[in-house]
Amino acid sequence: MLSYGMAFTTLISTAALALHVDDPAFAIVDCRMKLDDESWGAREYKAAHIPGAVYANLNTDLSGPKTGSNGRHPQPDAATLAARLGELGIASGVQVVAYDQDNGMFASRLWWLLRWLGHDAVAVLDGGLSKWQMENRPVAGGETRRDACVFTAAPRKEMSVDVATVAQRAGSREWRLVDARAPERFRGEVEPLDRVPGHIPGAVNHFFQTNIENGVFKTPEQLRESFAKTLAGAPPNRVVCYCGSGVTACHNLLALEHAGLTGAQLYVGSWSEWSSDPSRPVATGE
Numbered sequence: 001m002l003s004y005g006m007a008f009t010t011l012i013s014t015a016a017l018a019l020h021v022d023d024p025a026f027a028i029v030d031c032r033m034k035l036d037d038e039s040w041g042a043r044e045y046k047a048a049h050i051p052g053a054v055y056a057n058l059n060t061d062l063s064g065p066k067t068g069s070n071g072r073h074p075q076p077d078a079a080t081l082a083a084r085l086g087e088l089g090i091a092s093g094v095q096v097v098a099y100d101q102d103n104g105m106f107a108s109r110l111w112w113l114l115r116w117l118g119h120d121a122v123a124v125l126d127g128g129l130s131k132w133q134m135e136n137r138p139v140a141g142g143e144t145r146r147d148a149c150v151f152t153a154a155p156r157k158e159m160s161v162d163v164a165t166v167a168q169r170a171g172s173r174e175w176r177l178v179d180a181r182a183p184e185r186f187r188g189e190v191e192p193l194d195r196v197p198g199h200i201p202g203a204v205n206h207f208f209q210t211n212i213e214n215g216v217f218k219t220p221e222q223l224r225e226s227f228a229k230t231l232a233g234a235p236p237n238r239v240v241c242y243c244g245s246g247v248t249a250c251h252n253l254l255a256l257e258h259a260g261l262t263g264a265q266l267y268v269g270s271w272s273e274w275s276s277d278p279s280r281p282v283a284t285g286e
Contacts, residue, residue: 017132095121160267
């Protein structure tokens with residue numbers, strides 16, 4: 001088992017992962033997904049994946065059941081998720097590496113969920129499968145199975161907030177709401193997925209793709225500089241991240257953590273939950 005002094009807790013490079021592909025203390029999880037084609041990731045996984053990787057589906061493995069008013073990718077039940085992680089061969093004490101097709105937007109959701117369940121030895125593969133393959137590193141076809149085990153969850157309830165809490169904090173000077181969606185969606189100029197366009201009143205925009213440069217995450221120094229403008233003096237433990245459905249917000253949380261800015265929370269329901277109730281206020285523009 002892994003010694004925690006060696007753990008990767010934010011990002012892992014392709015070069016570092018290549019040294020551990022056959023290491024039983026490493027569990028590699030393929031999180032590839034296309035929001036408009038739910039079966040794409042599993043098909044791509046079967047065609048070619050990093051050797052030893054198992055597959056986790058955003059909709060069925062990394063989200064809870066939808067009610068129509070709790071968002072597009074609700075926070076899963078802790079016990080249900082823990083059981084699924086055990087089926088995937090993830091136990092306490094293993095180093096988990098999550099990857100997706102490229103920028104980490106789906107892998108960061110698994111990163112956040114594992115941390116929420118008390119498992120800190122989890123990192124996102126910087127550059128994803130795209131970088132791995134560009135470097136001509138090995139891939140395998142078919143399906144990999146790891147031996148099932150027991151994943152012991154110790155949920156950290158303080159890591160997420162519900163819609164009622166967000167409603168209390170919206171517009172408060174004490175808190176910073178950070179929206180990870182593209183600027184035109186934040187401003188309400190377009191809305192491809194949810195009931196109404198716009199954003200939660202008082203929120204600021206930090207498009208998750210600005211965390212990436214040349215296919216990989218910016219350096220901690222660059223990320224700190226970028227978030228300093230977004231947070232405008234708010235301490236990280238007074239920050240709530242959201243997006244459309246609690247996925248790309250995890251990318252901002254990963255970037256904050258990589259920058260050493262710890263303690264921000266996730267509003268998992270995000271805009272898809274907030275906008276489902278016509279009585280909740282909506283803001284548009286900057």
